[in-house]
Amino acid sequence: MEESPRVLALTPFSTDDLVLQALNAGAGGFLQKDLIAGELAAAVRALAAGGLVLSPGIMKKLVSRAPARGAGFLGEKIRTLTDSERDVLALIGAGHPNQSIAETLHLSLASVKTYVARMLARLGLENRTQAAILAHEADLVSA
Incomplete structure (x- = not known):
């Protein structure tokens, strides 16, 4: 089975609706054009490796727009995870692709894919973008 191409949206605009439309349409990332040298190349490599690529400002917008969920709700969800x-x-949540996660945690790539699938199912999430937002809301991502 051939894998779908990964799409990175690059724009001078970052309205909430535009970001959500791009991500809902299947974009694997959304960056503003005000990148510094080397960031675009790094973003393309991360996207190609399966990572989620979002500008920090865009991630903050998405997290702030997400429905308010109390600490109890998040804690309950997170407690279901190993x-x-x-x-x-x-x-x-920190934007790592599967390969980087495997290397960081000293796991096989297949194990990481299994963990991702189980984690998404357990949390009732559809994709990595939702998982990244949840990770930020639950303060699992160190600054």
Whole structure:
């Protein structure tokens, strides 16, 4: 089965609706054009490796726009995860692709893919973007 191409949206605009439309249409990332040298190349490499690529400002917008969920709700969701799934979620929230997660946690790529699939199912999430937002809301991502 051939894998779909990964799309990175690059724009001078970052309205909430535009970002959400691009991500809902399947974009693997959304960056503003005010990048510094080397950031675009790094973003393309991260996207090609399966990572989620979002400008920090855009991630903040998405997190702030997400429905307010109390700490109890998030804690309950996070408690359903194994330690390994929680570690994977934190790295997804930090924008790491599967290969980087595997290297960081000393796991096989197949194991990381299994953890991601289980974690998404357990949390009732559809994609890595939702997982990244949840990781930020739950303060799993270190600054």
